[in-house]
Amino acid sequence: FNGSKGHIAHADAVASNDDRRIASSEQVPKKKKVVLLGTGWGGMSFLKSLNNPNYEVQVVSPRNFFVFTPLLPSVTCGKVEARSIVEPIRNIIRKKNVNISYSEAECVKIDPNNKKIYCRATIDSHSKGEEVFAVEYDYLIIAVGAQVNTFNTPGVMENCHFLKEIDDAQKIRKNVIDSFEKASLPNLSDEERKKILHFVVVGGGPTGVEFAAELHDFVNEDVVKLYPNVQDLVKITLLEATDHILNMFDKRITNFAEQKFGRDGIDVKLGSMVTGINENEISTKVRGNGEKTSTPYGMVLWSTGIGPRPLIKEFMKQIGQGNRRALATDEWLRVEGFGNIYALGDCATVNQRKVMEDISEIFRKADKDNSGTLTVKEFQEIIDDICERYPQVELYLKNKQVRNMVDLLKEAKGDAAKESMELNIEEFKSALSEVDSQMKNLPATAQVIILVHLVHSGTKLIHFQGINHPQMFQVANQQGAYLAKCFNRMEECEKNPEGPPRFRGTGRHRFHPFRYRHLGQFAPLGGEQTAAQLPGDWVSIGHSEQWLWYSVYASKQVSWRTRALVVSDWIRRFIFGRDTSG
Ligand code: FAD
Ligand code: MG
Ligand code: MG
Ligand code: MG
Ligand code: MG
The missing domain is CATH 3.50.50.100 (FAD/NAD(P)-binding domain)
Incomplete structure (x- = not known):
């Protein structure tokens, strides 16, 4: 303990609650x-x-x-x-x-x-x-x-649903059920019913994909029983501007999801840019040939990312x-x-800081005896600290499959390198000169994700370069x-x-x-199937992953209260189906 601060803290701890209240307002420094x-x-x-x-x-x-x-x-x-x-x-x-x-x-x-x-x-x-x-x-x-990002696309704010807050989810739920009720009214043409039951999802990221899967399950499990007259008129379209949905996941998951959606009858339109939305129609442009189309819709969910x-x-x-x-x-x-x-x-x-920005400081710290040169031993002692502070170094060593420093130094000094070798600042710089290139062109948070993926699992960088949802x-x-x-x-x-x-x-x-x-990522795909991508490049898809999903999300709840509520909702739905009042 040093000085009065520790003292007060101690006195504070033994005082009763009342004393403490007085003490904190009158004596203890604010x-x-x-x-x-x-x-x-x-x-x-x-x-x-x-x-x-x-x-x-x-x-x-x-x-x-x-x-x-x-x-x-x-x-x-x-x-x-x-x-x-x-x-x-x-x-x-x-x-x-x-x-x-x-x-x-x-x-x-x-x-x-x-x-x-x-x-x-x-x-x-x-x-x-x-x-x-x-x-x-x-x-x-x-x-x-x-907040949601509309990319200034005309009509999005006025005509689309978003899925960011609890109100949004409730509005969507009401709107989905209203759509089925509306489409079941008499005196409508099939064209009108089809329009009402055309659900469009813009954005093939996790949120859009999961909503499409939820909606498809809802139609398959409940609508067929509750609205049998309109079930054949339902259409779900997923518009994605790039070449693949879920493109931040492993290719295997992307492929599986695209095929599953294909089988489920969800119309996935890749390379499809939304150019505008009015009250009745959504307009798209096909990337590449520039072909424009306008399609009538009943409801649009916009989930293309955040700003x-x-x-x-x-x-x-x-x-x-x-x-x-x-x-x-x-x-x-x-x-x-x-x-x-x-x-x-x-x-x-x-x-993430660059090694080269701090190279002189690193050198000075490593050179414990102030000799102006580093021995291999001195370098070995600091390398763990360097890897912690600059994850790109760890990645670089791993990519080059260099385990021992002598190998790295050999590159800087040529074959003369030995255990006893000493390194001056210029040679030290050249030994580490390429490590920062590992962090190029990647958004910062995603980069951390990618690095950790690589460091812990040896996953290939190529899988994750397209990450756009850090x-x-x-x-x-x-x-x-x-x-x-x-x-x-x-x-x-x-x-x-x-x-x-x-x-x-x-x-x-x-x-x-x-x-x-990184603890892994899930992509629920509907029909009680989920894709899981876990550390160690462990990709697996199927029904047991859905159970993993249930258990992970039950355990991640912030309180026992919400955990109990969520689990009982799941059980209720298994037994009685969804509640469609709204
Ligand atoms: P948020 O959780 O968004 O919290 C922001 C808080 O700031 C809110 O309380 C807001 O009310 C408050 N606020 C806003 N403006 C102000 C202001 N001016 N002053 C004071 N307070 C303000 N991530 C995953 O990893 N896995 C998933 O499966 C996953 N699923 C998702 C599904 C959906 C539908 C959505 C929308 C997101 C999902 N995410 C998922 C992403 C994840 O929710 C976010 O990364 C996470 O919420 C970010 O946390 P945050 O604290 O930065 O922001
Ligand atoms: Mg934040
Ligand atoms: Mg927050
Ligand atoms: Mg939140
Ligand atoms: Mg020295």
């Missing part, structure tokens, strides 16, 4: 204030893992609940109830020993110079606009997620990151240029937990700024950098 924006995956995971009572946390989010997004598609056709996949944020924060408060509001502006944010209450939509209030912070954590929210766009402009699609952070999740602002999840990307709850979830761990250890680290032994001497590097661990 607690550092953490402001957290967002109650999605990133925010929830931070709150769940935070247990350092020395902080005061204020959560600001327009949504006073967390949504388990992977089950949103299941809500659209009534497999799971909306209530079952949301958890009130107040349930999450009341269980903590940390002082956490919540305000139902959205942040509208960040003022990093004065350490303040401006917020607008969102409770009563009529009073929107006036009630802007300021909140001061010592640390700001931005986890506001992203930055206005708040983030504005903030990026303010801090000179204007041309980016997401906030750039360092590997400790700090927004570049700020020590006290963190960003995670879909609104952020981790900027946004994953797994990333946000792991980042939130990581950041909470940093905050849990913050004082310890401030007292001991040299950091953990491996980074001793680097000052700034108080925590291990964030490293994403």
Whole structure:
């Protein structure tokens, strides 16, 4: 223990609750204030893992609940109830020993110079606009997620459904059921019924594919019994602008999904760009030959990816990151240029540092005896640290199938290299000169995913180059937990700024950098079949993977309450089918 701070903390711990309240307002130096924006995956995971009572946390989010997004598609056709996949944020924060408060509001502006944010209450939509209030912070954590991206396609906002929030899923469910009721009314021509029952999904990513699969199951399992007169008029079309659906997954999964959809009668149109949508028709252009068509539709789900929210766009402009699609952070999740602002999840990307930018510093640190040269032994000692800090090095070594440093050094020094060899800075540079090329041309977060895939599984890069959905709850979830761990250890680290032994001497590097661990991905394809891509390049598709999916998603629920609800919804659906009132 050093000094009064440890003392107070100790006294605080033994005091009764009442004393503590008085003590904290009158004697103890003010607690550092953490402001957290967002109650999605990133925010929830931070709150769940935070247990350092020395902080005061204020959560600001327009949504006073967390949504388990992977089950949103299941809500659209009534497999799971909306209530079952949301958890009130107040349930999450009341269980903590940390002082956490919540305000139902959205942040509208960040003022990093004065350490303040401006917020607008969102409770009563009529009073929107006036009630802007300021909140001061010592640390700001931005986890506001992203918004749907329409690519400015005309008519999308007005005529399409989206699947991002719980309201969206409920609206879709109502709309799906309404469509079947509408199509069952008398006095309609078959043409009109067909139009009403033409469901179009734009975007062949996981969300679009899963919705198409849910809808197909719904038609096959329930509509056939409940609306037998119209079942033959139903059509599901999936429009994808690129050459394949699910193109962030392994080829085997993509192929299987395309074939399964083909057999199921889902019309997958590849290379099909949507150019506009009006109340009755959706217009597309075929990539390549430029052929244009307009098709009548009943309902369109738009799920082509995400873009930055206005708040983030504005903030990026303010801090000179204007041309980016997401906030750039360092590997400790700090927004570049700020020590006290963190960003995670879909609104952020981790900027991986280049080895060559830090090469002199690395050399200096490795050269323990200050001789101006590195021995192989000195190099060997630091290589693990380098690999942790710069994952591209690990990847490079693996790709070159170089296990031992002497081999790498041989390339730099020629065949003269031996165990006893010494290396000057220029030779050191040339030994590592190509490692940074491993990170070229890849979006930052996805890059981390790809690297870890490669490092842990030897999966071929080619499979994943097309990755275009780096946004994953797994990333946000792991980042939130990581950041909470940093905050849990913050004082310890401030007292001991040299950091953990491996980074001793680097000052700034108080925590291990964030490293994403890929835990695998699922793509439910309908008919109780799921494709799973797990670490180790382990791809498998079928019915047992659906059970794996059920068990993984049951276990990933944030509370026993939602777990019980979700599981009972699944059982209810197995026995009684979907609830089609709406
Ligand atoms: P979010 O979870 O979106 O949370 C953002 C939070 O910020 C929300 O609470 C929001 O209300 C709040 N907010 C917004 N604006 C403001 C503001 N101005 N001020 C304060 N708060 C604000 N990923 C997977 O890995 N696997 C899956 O199977 C999967 N399935 C998905 C299915 C669907 C239908 C969707 C939509 C997404 C899916 N994802 C999946 C992606 C995953 O949900 C996201 O990557 C994850 O939610 C990102 O977490 P986040 O905390 O960054 O943002
Ligand atoms: Mg969040
Ligand atoms: Mg969420
Ligand atoms: Mg985010
Ligand atoms: Mg030396």
